[in-house]
Amino acid sequence: MLDSTRGYLDMELLRFSTAGSVDDGKSTLIGRLLYDSKSIFEDQLEAVEAASKSRGNEDVNLALLTDGLRAEREQGITIDVAYRYFATPRRKFIIADTPGHIQYTRNMVTGASTSDLSIILVDARHGVLEQTIRHSYISSLLGIPTIVVAINKMDLVDYSEQVYNDIVAAYRRMSEVLQIPNVEFIPISAKKGDNVVNASENMPWYTGKPLLNFLETVPMPNKLGGEHFRMPVQYVIRPISDRFADFRGYAGRVAGGVLRMEDRVRVLPSGLESTVKAIGMAQTPMNEAYAPSSITIELTDDIDISRGDLLVRADEPQPQVEREVVVDVCWFNERPLLPRSKYVVRQATAETMGMVSAINHRRNINTLELETNVGELRMNDIAEITLRAANPLVFDRYADNRTTGSLIFIDPDTNETVGAGMIK
Amino acid sequence: MDKPKITHLKELEAESIYVLREAAAQFERPVILFSGGKDSIVVTHLAYKAFYPARLPFPLLHIDTGHNFQETLDYRDALVQRIGAELIVGSVQESIDKGRVKEETGYYASRNKLQTVTLLDTIEQHRFDAAIGGARRDEEKARAKERFFSHRDEFGQWNPKNQRPELWSIYNGKKAMGEHFRVFPISNWTEMDVWQYIYQEQIPMPSLYFTHQREVFERDGQWLAAEPCIPRKPTEQVITKQVRCRTIGDITCTGLTLSAAHSLEDIIEEIAATRVTERGSRADDKRSETAMEDRKKAGYF
Incomplete structure (x- = not known):
């Protein structure tokens, strides 16, 4: 095999999202990253050049690379998250370019929920805005390990160090109140290319890395999930064939820890136990499995296990099993969340009915204060609620395991996903 | 661990x-x-x-x-x-x-x-x-x-x-x-x-993806297969070329790529060097x- 072929097969994948207020230049930044890292193909560039020209844009409008929908191109805004892919010799990247409009916050959360890193853009002329705060807060609630604040359009403030320092200070005041950890700052101009791929000659006072170099070298986040073995059962494989007459495989994706042959496992919520007879993926047996692998497990005993159950190791700390949980919620729907209203709750592969027993408090994004005595949650509100489930939930705290600690709310009347929840 | x-x-x-x-x-x-x-x-x-x-x-x-x-x-x-x-x-x-x-x-x-x-x-x-x-x-x-x-x-x-x-x-x-x-x-x-995975898993692939000789003609900068289902203009001359498919769809909208790639390794190397997207050869995307x-x-x- 050629060396280069081998090199491609052995890369790590970093998923990041871009967020921030409208017109802070998210799509332009991504266009610039792709353009300067030579990840744009000739036919794509030709199409964007032609489209820019027909719109009367003076320069090539790099945002048109990601704003793919007709309505987005007409209005020059991003409505839904667009995914883009590129690689450098060091890493592969998946970018989720998320919308800035408050109206489309649900799509920002969609893009951010699977990210390892979040880039929040700030327009140097406007500083920290409401959407800057909302997106930063959501990113930190989602447990995204690193937040990069890219202070953009530095070319429009004469590359001023003072302006940059003031914004950093304002952001830090906000992030301390909201307890957002691990924030990095980079001054850039997406339009002119300063500090995106190439270090800026216009800002000698900035001694940190340009953005791409930062993305290439930031420590890879832990993809192994939580510390303890967890596997939500997705599906039971029963071939019902002569050759595999007694085969019964439990299919799922590992959400933390390690499982080895002959480990004692427990099924929750039933509490039944058995021993691992085999772990594998198709014809390949495995001695051990860890996140984020998709696997099939066979056990020594025929016990009742079905979709929605959680497999854990009997010798490790156990998840909690409760009917009442406290949850941080982002609400997405025009139909408000009201106390005592009922929703379908999907948590890992389990599903149950749930009722909101109380809205404990809501975060005011402008004053950063917690408001109590809240009657309902409206679209884009972020709040803490108490949820009562019809069947016991088997869970870990979201901070300990993003898979077993997260849930969504589904409106039983419309089937729409109306909210996201993180268990505290 | x-x-x-x-x-x-x-x-x-x-x-x-x-x-x-x-x-x-x-x-x-x-x-x-x-x-x-x-x-x-x-x-x-x-x-x-x-x-x-x-x-x-x-x-x-x-x-x-x-x-x-x-x-x-x-x-x-x-x-x-x-x-x-x-x-x-x-x-x-x-x-x-x-x-x-x-x-x-x-x-x-x-x-x-x-x-x-x-x-x-x-x-x-x-x-x-x-x-x-x-x-x-x-x-x-x-x-x-x-x-x-x-x-x-x-x-x-x-x-x-x-x-x-x-x-x-x-x-x-x-x-x-x-x-x-x-x-x-x-x-x-x-x-x-996709190609790396096909290579890793050694998935058998249709022969169309590898280089072969085919009768083709040029239209709007693309090579198309000379088959009866695509009517040719009088000016469109049929010639034989060494080509492969980068995507496979219906014959009428599958552009062929001039290529000498005859193995999965060759294809991976070719894609690493290419400057045009795969759908760049799809006539159906060029309509608007x-x-x-x-x-x-x-x-x-």
Whole structure:
């Protein structure tokens, strides 16, 4: 095999999202990253050049690379998250370019929920805005390990160090109140290319890395999930064939820890136990499995296990099993969340009915204060609620395991996903 | 414990298998849309792995425009045999004969657009509630906006301005009667990932993907196969060239690439060096700036 072929097969994948207020230049930044890292193909560039020209844009409008929908191109805004892919010799990247409009916050959360890193853009002329705060807060609630604040359009403030320092200070005041950890700052101009791929000659006072170099070298986040073995059962494989007459495989994706042959496992919520007879993926047996692998497990005993159950190791700390949980919620729907209203709750592969027993408090994004005595949650509100489930939930705290600690709310009347929840 | 290294291919494979298992668990009658192209071959391979040693819990559905390369049909039939899957064919010719659609005419006539009607008719006839496809977000700017579980209304339409939020890897496949879902397990794969995976897994591929001699002619800077289903203008001369397909679709919209790549390694090297996207050779995307979005809204793959 050629060396280069081998090199491609052995890369790590970093998923990041871009967020921030409208017109802070998210799509332009991504266009610039792709353009300067030579990840744009000739036919794509030709199409964007032609489209820019027909719109009367003076320069090539790099945002048109990601704003793919007709309505987005007409209005020059991003409505839904667009995914883009590129690689450098060091890493592969998946970018989720998320919308800035408050109206489309649900799509920002969609893009951010699977990210390892979040880039929040700030327009140097406007500083920290409401959407800057909302997106930063959501990113930190989602447990995204690193937040990069890219202070953009530095070319429009004469590359001023003072302006940059003031914004950093304002952001830090906000992030301390909201307890957002691990924030990095980079001054850039997406339009002119300063500090995106190439270090800026216009800002000698900035001694940190340009953005791409930062993305290439930031420590890879832990993809192994939580510390303890967890596997939500997705599906039971029963071939019902002569050759595999007694085969019964439990299919799922590992959400933390390690499982080895002959480990004692427990099924929750039933509490039944058995021993691992085999772990594998198709014809390949495995001695051990860890996140984020998709696997099939066979056990020594025929016990009742079905979709929605959680497999854990009997010798490790156990998840909690409760009917009442406290949850941080982002609400997405025009139909408000009201106390005592009922929703379908999907948590890992389990599903149950749930009722909101109380809205404990809501975060005011402008004053950063917690408001109590809240009657309902409206679209884009972020709040803490108490949820009562019809069947016991088997869970870990979201901070300990993003898979077993997260849930969504589904409106039983419309089937729409109306909210996201993180268990505290 | 040493931290195991998780390569991008391992991570992508695990994600896709997870999506396929969710589709099997959440829907009553899912089906794999099989075109004979590399993406649907990879999806079928992943599905085979996901449910092993059981057979695929979904049939394969091929929408046959009647303008297929013979190699595609041979490969399809051999694959179905090998993995013991059920094959359903939806015929565009039948839709034309029944008067459900009207054939385009002229030099640029293609049955690509007509497929949508045949597809939606077949979905309805078999009461499929989820159609699993090999579309990837990196292919095209409208596809870049797709969810893994993508809702379709009772007219088969996609509403890109109001998609359901899709949080973490919790997929919501709930729907009303008559609605269905499109499921895209390899959303996050690039063309390069697909070929690397084919190489890693040593998946047998149709011969069309490797270099071969073929009678072709040039139109609008593209090489097209000289076959009776594409009427040629008097000025379009047929010559023999060394070509391969970078994507495989209906003959009328599959541009051929001049290439000497005769092995998977060669293909990977070729893609690493290329400066044009794979859909750059697809005539169907060149019709307008938002051609793909418009077709997708109407129910296209």
